Amino acid sequence: MKKKIIYLLLVLLLIFIFTVFLKGLYKPNLYTPSQTSNKNLIEFSGKDLFSDIEITSQQLTSSKKFTIINIWASWCAPCRLEHPILMDLSKNPNLNLVGLNYKDKSESAKKFIYERGNPFSNILVDNNGIISIELGAYGIPETFIINSNTKIIKKYIGPLTNKSFKEIEKIIN
């Protein structure tokens, strides 16, 4: 009788271990920070790419209902993919688009904008990546949607797609 119980327990333990590993197999092992944050936007300041004037985050968020901060660089291939979507978003009157140029050469960044159009009202330069990290980003492109109370209401990691474009339009309108 005792042997039978031990045997049963052993089988149950094996089944338990098997299911844990099976579940683990299907779980992606790449960690991504949560995309729905309700944090306040930190205060930061940076130099404008074109005018070289120091601009603070308060100046950026005060003008319109919603502000989008998009982190990009000319060397980043996915940023090229999402650029047309940013151009479309820039047509929305409720929206203020701000670019954060991440670890980029000034000339290359300007060339990128001249060639593809400028969706941004301001582009801040983030040469050492500190502003991006303080925002909570870890790679580029990354996009933050900020409401009029300077709360980050949504965050997109990776390039914007048509689907995210529709989502953003829905949030804004």
Add this chain to the structure above:
Amino acid sequence: MKFFKFILIIILSFFILQKNLIANDNSILINKISKNLRCLICQGQSIYDSQSDFAISMKLIIKKKIEEGNSEKKIYQYLKNQYGEWIVYDPELNKKTIFLWLFPLILFAFGGLLIFRKVFIN
């Protein structure tokens, strides 16, 4: 005059040494903190080991925070707020991790009990 020069050199070298010592102290703390943080780009490496852009900027942030006078604990807290608990290697004791923390203790107690039975009862 010579004596004054001697004193001046000693005072100057004291200040220079002290400054170096503080800088050195900071870099030890930066290394300590960055070894306890996961890199989100090269997952599996610590911020200390990784050479990714993210890790390089992260080390700058840690340095900045230390210079602003933040304690080690505060820096971890700040980064946890930004990136979630996952960023630190040392998991906090909470509802989700209680099993993780208690299981080794349970195993330890169980093992101790087995040894106790074997030695003292048999």
